[in-house]
Amino acid sequence: MQYQIIGQTVPAVECTLMRGESMYTQSGGMIWQTPGITMTTNARGGIAKSIGRMFAGESLFMANYTADADGARIAFGSTVPGTVVPVDVGQTPLIAQKGAFLCAEQSVDLSVAFTKKFSAGLFGGEGFILQKLTGKGMVFLEVDGDMVQYDLAPGAVMKVDTGNVVAFEPSVQYEIETVKGLGNILFGGEGLFLTKLTGPGRVMLQTQNFNEFAGRIIARVPKG
Numbered sequence: 001m002q003y004q005i006i007g008q009t010v011p012a013v014e015c016t017l018m019r020g021e022s023m024y025t026q027s028g029g030m031i032w033q034t035p036g037i038t039m040t041t042n043a044r045g046g047i048a049k050s051i052g053r054m055f056a057g058e059s060l061f062m063a064n065y066t067a068d069a070d071g072a073r074i075a076f077g078s079t080v081p082g083t084v085v086p087v088d089v090g091q092t093p094l095i096a097q098k099g100a101f102l103c104a105e106q107s108v109d110l111s112v113a114f115t116k117k118f119s120a121g122l123f124g125g126e127g128f129i130l131q132k133l134t135g136k137g138m139v140f141l142e143v144d145g146d147m148v149q150y151d152l153a154p155g156a157v158m159k160v161d162t163g164n165v166v167a168f169e170p171s172v173q174y175e176i177e178t179v180k181g182l183g184n185i186l187f188g189g190e191g192l193f194l195t196k197l198t199g200p201g202r203v204m205l206q207t208q209n210f211n212e213f214a215g216r217i218i219a220r221v222p223k224g
Contacts, residue, residue: 017067025103037068040070090136096167105137145208152199169201
């Protein structure tokens with residue numbers, strides 16, 4: 001499988017498949033394709049696993065696209081302005097925020113991962129259930145805005161506004177801490193909590209939190 005990232009404002013990934021190669025995506029992820037590709041839809045891994053994915057922000061059913069001829073092309077598009085990031089999970093398994101998954105090769109396993117601390121799940125902005133990406137092959141992630149990456153040394157700490165974490169390696173410790181100071185909580189604009197990431201391991205952050213952006217737009221919509 002070969003791929004290229006195309007577009008800038010709302011990018012997509014276009015994959016060129018050889019006969020028998022296959023990709024899967026959440027419902028509605030495909031935006032165009034050439035002849036020579038067969039689509040099937042299934043619950044990928046069974047109903048129980050599919051329900052877990054649904055709580056992690058993905059669709060209950062997955063769409064599978066398999067090439068019937070060499071050189072067939074198919075494109076998967078992001079849903080908001082941002083970045084599409086390719087990751088080889090054979091080299092780097094990841095824990096990702098819900099909704100970050102765009103598409104992957106069939107050899108990539110998408111499952112749920114519970115946060116180790118209940119407080120992180122309640123207040124971390126990514127929800128109690130995260131996505132775990134393992135196996136072999138390429139997976140493509142949706143990033144709101146631009147992606148920024150850091151390699152944290154052992155014990156190194158990065159504090160991130162909730163909702164701006166895209167993914168991190170399983171070796172990274174993930175927890176929530178409360179913003180200190182009543183004035184900061186009431187007037188600082190960052191809410192009650194920050195996500196604390198502790199190395200070692202790689203972390204991927206996004207410069208925009210689209211849910212927060214959408215909330216600001218909704219607040220400005222005239223009512224009545």
